[in-house]
Amino acid sequence: MRQKKFILPESEIPTQWFNIQAIMPNKPLPILNPATREPLKAEDLYPIFCEECANQELDQTHEWIDIPEPVREQYTYYRSTPLVRAYELEAALGTPAHIYFKNESVSPAGSHKLNSALAQAYYAKKQGITNITTETGAGQWGGALSYAAKKFGLECAVYMVKISYQQKPYRRSIMQTFGAAITPSPSMSTRAGKDIITKNPNDNGSLGCAISEAIELAVTTPNCKYTLGSVLNHVCLHQTVIGLEAEKQMAMAGEYPDIVIGCFGGGSNFCGISFPFMRHNIQDGKKTRFIAAEPAACPKLTKGKFEYDFGDEAGLTPLLPMYTLGHGFKPANIHAGGLRYHGAGVILSQLMKDGFMEAVDIKQTESFKAGVLFARTEGIIPAPESCHAIAATVREALKCKETGEAKTILFNLSGHGFVDMSAYDQYFEGNLQDFEISDEEIARFIKDADDLNK
Amino acid sequence: MRQKKFILPESEIPTQWFNIQAIMPNKPLPILNPATREPLKAEDLYPIFCEECANQELDQTHEWIDIPEPVREQYTYYRSTPLVRAYELEAALGTPAHIYFKNESVSPAGSHKLNSALAQAYYAKKQGITNITTETGAGQWGGALSYAAKKFGLECAVYMVKISYQQKPYRRSIMQTFGAAITPSPSMSTRAGKDIITKNPNDNGSLGCAISEAIELAVTTPNCKYTLGSVLNHVCLHQTVIGLEAEKQMAMAGEYPDIVIGCFGGGSNFCGISFPFMRHNIQDGKKTRFIAAEPAACPKLTKGKFEYDFGDEAGLTPLLPMYTLGHGFKPANIHAGGLRYHGAGVILSQLMKDGFMEAVDIKQTESFKAGVLFARTEGIIPAPESCHAIAATVREALKCKETGEAKTILFNLSGHGFVDMSAYDQYFEGNLQDFEISDEEIARFIKDADDLNK
Numbered sequence: 001m002r003q004k005k006f007i008l009p010e011s012e013i014p015t016q017w018f019n020i021q022a023i024m025p026n027k028p029l030p031i032l033n034p035a036t037r038e039p040l041k042a043e044d045l046y047p048i049f050c051e052e053c054a055n056q057e058l059d060q061t062h063e064w065i066d067i068p069e070p071v072r073e074q075y076t077y078y079r080s081t082p083l084v085r086a087y088e089l090e091a092a093l094g095t096p097a098h099i100y101f102k103n104e105s106v107s108p109a110g111s112h113k114l115n116s117a118l119a120q121a122y123y124a125k126k127q128g129i130t131n132i133t134t135e136t137g138a139g140q141w142g143g144a145l146s147y148a149a150k151k152f153g154l155e156c157a158v159y160m161v162k163i164s165y166q167q168k169p170y171r172r173s174i175m176q177t178f179g180a181a182i183t184p185s186p187s188m189s190t191r192a193g194k195d196i197i198t199k200n201p202n203d204n205g206s207l208g209c210a211i212s213e214a215i216e217l218a219v220t221t222p223n224c225k226y227t228l229g230s231v232l233n234h235v236c237l238h239q240t241v242i243g244l245e246a247e248k249q250m251a252m253a254g255e256y257p258d259i260v261i262g263c264f265g266g267g268s269n270f271c272g273i274s275f276p277f278m279r280h281n282i283q284d285g286k287k288t289r290f291i292a293a294e295p296a297a298c299p300k301l302t303k304g305k306f307e308y309d310f311g312d313e314a315g316l317t318p319l320l321p322m323y324t325l326g327h328g329f330k331p332a333n334i335h336a337g338g339l340r341y342h343g344a345g346v347i348l349s350q351l352m353k354d355g356f357m358e359a360v361d362i363k364q365t366e367s368f369k370a371g372v373l374f375a376r377t378e379g380i381i382p383a384p385e386s387c388h389a390i391a392a393t394v395r396e397a398l399k400c401k402e403t404g405e406a407k408t409i410l411f412n413l414s415g416h417g418f419v420d421m422s423a424y425d426q427y428f429e430g431n432l433q434d435f436e437i438s439d440e441e442i443a444r445f446i447k448d449a450d451d452l453n454k
Numbered sequence: 455m456r457q458k459k460f461i462l463p464e465s466e467i468p469t470q471w472f473n474i475q476a477i478m479p480n481k482p483l484p485i486l487n488p489a490t491r492e493p494l495k496a497e498d499l500y501p502i503f504c505e506e507c508a509n510q511e512l513d514q515t516h517e518w519i520d521i522p523e524p525v526r527e528q529y530t531y532y533r534s535t536p537l538v539r540a541y542e543l544e545a546a547l548g549t550p551a552h553i554y555f556k557n558e559s560v561s562p563a564g565s566h567k568l569n570s571a572l573a574q575a576y577y578a579k580k581q582g583i584t585n586i587t588t589e590t591g592a593g594q595w596g597g598a599l600s601y602a603a604k605k606f607g608l609e610c611a612v613y614m615v616k617i618s619y620q621q622k623p624y625r626r627s628i629m630q631t632f633g634a635a636i637t638p639s640p641s642m643s644t645r646a647g648k649d650i651i652t653k654n655p656n657d658n659g660s661l662g663c664a665i666s667e668a669i670e671l672a673v674t675t676p677n678c679k680y681t682l683g684s685v686l687n688h689v690c691l692h693q694t695v696i697g698l699e700a701e702k703q704m705a706m707a708g709e710y711p712d713i714v715i716g717c718f719g720g721g722s723n724f725c726g727i728s729f730p731f732m733r734h735n736i737q738d739g740k741k742t743r744f745i746a747a748e749p750a751a752c753p754k755l756t757k758g759k760f761e762y763d764f765g766d767e768a769g770l771t772p773l774l775p776m777y778t779l780g781h782g783f784k785p786a787n788i789h790a791g792g793l794r795y796h797g798a799g800v801i802l803s804q805l806m807k808d809g810f811m812e813a814v815d816i817k818q819t820e821s822f823k824a825g826v827l828f829a830r831t832e833g834i835i836p837a838p839e840s841c842h843a844i845a846a847t848v849r850e851a852l853k854c855k856e857t858g859e860a861k862t863i864l865f866n867l868s869g870h871g872f873v874d875m876s877a878y879d880q881y882f883e884g885n886l887q888d889f890e891i892s893d894e895e896i897a898r899f900i901k902d903a904d905d906l907n908k
Contacts, residue, residue: 001523003464004530010457069455076458077833088605106560108833110872150830151542170624173875176882177829375631376604379531379562418564418872421627428630 002087006249008080015067018240019056020275021233021347022063023282028233028350029321031058032308034452040318047219048226052123056234065237067119068126074118074151075241078107083249088377090397097400098255099393101413102246102273105380109174111415112269113144113229116238120227121148131224133157133217135185135210137265138164138337138385139171140415141229146180159185159213162205164337170419185210192216192314207341208313208327215316230266230338231311231320231345239272242412247276250410257288257410259396263388264292264301264359265338267345273412278356290357292348293392295339295367297435298331300324301359303442306349309342309449319452322349326445332435334364335423336384342445360392363434367391368427371417383415384423456541460703462534469521472694473510474729475687475801476517477736482687482804483775485512486762488906494772501673502680506577510688519691521573522580528572528605529695532561537703542831544851551854552709553847555867556700556727559834563628565869566723567598567683570692574681575602585678587611587671589639589664591719592618592791592839593625594869595683600634613639613667616659618791624873639664646670646768661795662767662781669770684720684792685765685774685799693726696866701730704864711742711864713850717842718746718755718813719792721799727866732810744811746802747846749793749821751889752785754778755813757896760803763796763903773906776803780899786889788818789877790838796899814846817888821845822881825871837869838877 021027030039045054056065067075086099104112124132132154136142142158149156158180165172165184175182185205186193192212196203203209211228218226228235243260250256260277262270270292280286294301300323309324311317322343329342344352351357364384371387373394374380382390393411400407417424426432475481484493499508510519521529540553558566578586586608590596596612603610612634619626619638629636639659640647646666650657657663665682672680682689697714704710714731716724724746734740748755754777763778765771776797783796798806805811818838825841827848828834836844847865854861871878880886 001464001527001530004527005464007461010455010459073455073458076455147830147833151833169879170872170875173879174835174872177826177835177875177878179830372631376601376633379601379605381628381631416872418624418628418870419875421624421631421873424631425623425627 004085004087006083006252008245008248010076012248013072013075013079014241014244015072016064017067017237018244018276018279019059019063019065019237020279021060023279024350025282026350026354027060028346031346032319034315034319048215050120050123050127050129050225053120053234056237057232068122071118071122080245081106083246083253085253086378089374092373092377093394093397093401095397095401096404096406097397098406098408099397100250100253100410102242102410103380103413104242104269105413105416108147109140109144111140111144111383112239112242112272113141114148115241115272116229116235116268117144117148118151119238121145121152121154124154124225125152129154129223129225131155131157131221132227133214133224134227134229135159135207135214137161137207137340139168139175140338143171143174143178145227146175146178150179156180157217158182159187159210161185161207161210161337163333168419174419185213187213190216192316204333206313206330211312212314212316215312230268231343233345233347235268236271236275236345236347239268240275242272243274243276246273246410255408258407259289259291259409261291261293261389261392261409261411263339263385263414264294265385266341266343267348269412269414271345271348274357281356291392292357292359293388294359294361295334295336295388296361296363297334297437298325298340299361299437300342300344301352302361305446305449306353307449307453309452311343320346322346323352324449325442326448328448329445334435335420336364336388338385339388362388362391365432365434368424368432370394380413381417382413383417384420386414389414458539460537460706462699462702464530466702467526467529467533468695468698469526470518471521471691472698472730472733473513473517473519473691474733475514477733478804479736480804480808481514482800485800486773488769488773502669504574504577504581504583504679507574507688510691511686522576525572525576534699535560537700537707539707540832543828546827546831547848547851547855549851549855550858550860551851552860552862553851554704554707554864556696556864557834557867558696558723559867559870562601563594563598565594565598565837566693566696566726567595568602569695569726570683570689570722571598571602572605573692575599575606575608578608578679579606583608583677583679585609585611585675586681587668587678588681588683589613589661589668591615591661591794593622593629594792597625597628597632599681600629600632604633610634611671612636613641613664615639615661615664615791617787622873628873639667641667644670646770658787660767660784665766666768666770669766684722685797687799687801689722690725690729690799690801693722694729696726697728697730700727700864709862712861713743713745713863715745715747715843715846715863715865717793717839717868718748719839720795720797721802723866723868725799725802735810745846746811746813747842748813748815749788749790749842750815750817751788751891752779752794753815753891754796754798755806756815759900759903760807761903761907763906765797774800776800777806778903779896780902782902783899788889789874790818790842792839793842816842816845819886819888822878822886824848834867835871836867837871838874840868843868
């Protein structure tokens with residue numbers, strides 16, 4: 001009988017993360033202090049982040065970084081995640097392509113986010129921190145951090161983007177079940193939130209705003225640090241456990257990917273699956289293609305601009321050199337809440353600029369169509385975010401059908417959609433809106449970032 | 455590093471199910487035709503069930519039955535399910551007990567139900583059937599059958615207990631995503647449903663009523679068969695894949711269970727985890743205890759009566775010799791919809807009567823308290839049904855704490871609770887009701903069954 005799943009024994013779960021910064025031909029541009037325009041040092045980040053995370057953020061020298069033993073032990077609760085050959089999806093598409101997916105949906109919080117949440121919570125605990133805070137969009141990251149905080153005995157406060165707070169009540173309940181305190185954002189509990197509500201009482205919230213609120217809470221609360229679920233270098237670092245496992249598992253299957261695909265919000269799951277394979281493009285002359293699948297409603301890679309911008313709406317973060325739509329960008333209320341972010345991670349942006357990867361944008365109807373096909377063939381109902389990666393995979397698989405090429409495609413199934421079923425209802429009812437953003441609108445939002453780069 | 459999970463390679467997934475009927479010291483009493491009181495033959499069941507299932511239902515001779523290859527291939531999509539050592543639950547309880555659980559929540563439909571759904575759908579397809587129908591309570595079985603039907607190219611119609619249809623909209627969406635047609639029960643689409651609605655327009659429905667509707671649809675629709683997710687012998691047979699895997703996995707962990715626990719509705723997950731171990735009690739002198747955890751609101755094993763009764767509310771099924779609360783029993787609207795059934799499986803009832811197992815009843819507040827503890831320690835949010843098994847496990851583990859005995863406890867985590875989060879909300883809000891049923895009420899319902907046994 002053909003083998004369906006490839007699973008590593010716990011002893012084979014990676015012991016180190018891979019730091020792509022160390023081998024990049026062009027290092028990322030420095031992160032800047034917005035007041036002085038001086039490059040930031042790790043110490044400058046200590047008021048906001050744990051020291052270990054701040055150090056990792058700027059580490060351009062160590063290619064491999066040890067995974068602390070307590071984090072690795074927690075990884076054994078759900079890792080290795082299965083690498084799965086999507087035989088029935090292939091058959092349904094009639095493609096000669098070999099399609100594999102890495103199933104990160106099996107984690108306690110239902111997505112890849114836990115890979116970094118555990119690391120960040122552990123480093124906080126180790127430093128003697130008692131409280132951590134963060135923002136969450138769709139709730140995947142918030143759920144992961146809530147669980148990780150509980151595991152390491154920390155209090156956890158989550159600012160949840162208001163539209164998601166309303167659309168995804170089950171996500172709230174999950175965070176509550178794991179013991180966290182949840183506040184819809186914008187809220188009246190912070191200066192940043194108050195300012196936004198004052199300007200627009202009906203503001204639906206955004207990741208940019210929720211980040212502002214969480215950072216404000218962290219810097220005004222004793223013994224509290226901020227954590228982030230994507231974008232930043234140390235988050236992408238922690239996520240490389242995905243690709244490192246996948247590399248071993250693909251070898252078990254006797255294959256190596258021609259194409260690697262991930263959905264794209266700030267970059268965490270995409271970087272996680274991609275970077276370990278990309279190192280062989282950089283170091284060993286491999287020619288794998290890497291495709292980021294972003295929503296047409298928030299197309300930072302396909303239609304944004306590479307320049308310095310804030311990571312949050314209120315301008316509390318350092319200036320990051322990245323592809324951005326402008327920090328004031330208001331993405332439409334697509335169901336893939338985790339992809340509603342205006343910028344792309346710093347490392348990723350540099351790699352994109354240097355031609356190591358590509359991006360495609362996908363409308364939500366196409367994404368759900370692909371998601372339903374995947375559910376009916378492979379038996380996993382994907383998160384709306386992950387549906388974007390599946391849609392990009394379907395596109396590539398159908399190209400193979402045309403050309404007759406049996407390419408090997410690997411995509412990251414970042415999470416399951418069990419708590420996003422109302423989005424599927426809308427899809428079946430024909431009530432899903434497809435959002436696109438005009439070049440004029442984009443230009444208007446990017447202007448804010450342009451002004452910062454003068 | 456201590457090993458957390460025990461997973462079998464796909465080649466080790468069992469190739470046969472275990473049929474406990476073949477080795478029972480006292481065989482189950484015959485199933486009777488309600489009109490003639492004659493024992494039924496397999497052929498008598500053919501109008502309702504696939505022939506293969508009907509034959510398995512009455513098979514008291516073959517101890518091992520081959521799992522068809524196409525079913526086994528579908529099993530590779532999610533099996534083996536992990537056997538997990540619950541180290542952190544043990545630590546939180548301060549118990550010397552070794553607690554293991556079999557994680558059936560990883561299946562496409564989120565519960566053990568798929569083990570039999572795939573078998574029943576396959577046998578239907580093989581027989582040339584085009585349509586299958588069933589009832590579902592919480593929606594676990596309906597979701598599983600919807601998926602299995604899609605996999606084998608069958609149309610699927612599900613009658614969903616009305617209270618669950620309303621309380622669990624995400625379950626409906628899951629079935630829809632897998633391509634099934636869902637009707638809330640009681641409905642006006644059948645004679646049985648009409649009769650119940652006429653008597654009580656606000657009837658919340660019950661499994662007994664939904665079964666009546668599905669059977670009526672099956673017998674009045676060409677090329678359509680009925681399927682059931684629990685209670686029946688062939689369903690319990692298919693579920694033994696759980697315990698057979700667990701037996702191998704416990705051996706990998708170097709242990710053998712002193713106690714095996716499962717929640718109990720009609721018996722499918724309990725039988726699945728128990729029977730393969732129980733055979734060693736029967737054949738090899740092992741002394742494992744088997745504990746069924748049923749809801750206090752529907753205590754058929756602890757407070758019901760062993761006698762002949764109908765399997766459904768309208769009296770369309772054969773007469774089954776079983777522990778029952780009476781086929782007209784109306785269980786309270788607990789969140790564990792899958793446990794709201796008036797009777798226990800025939801095999802199981804005989805084994806209970808003969809002292810091979812025990813039962814405990816658990817109120818829903820205790821069940822959710824245990825479920826939350828489990829979520830926070832082991833990282834899986836359990837289905838309300840599974841919370842009952844966890845609560846019974848906690849009771850036994852705390853007894854070990856008192857006595858200092860390091861017993862080995864194995865329980866079946868029948869499903870996850872991602873689509874039951876509103877129940878957790880109610881628990882946290884302190885709004886969960888605890889239902890108990892008085893002896894007088896029970897006596898009143900059982901009288902219906904008593905009348906059948908005169």
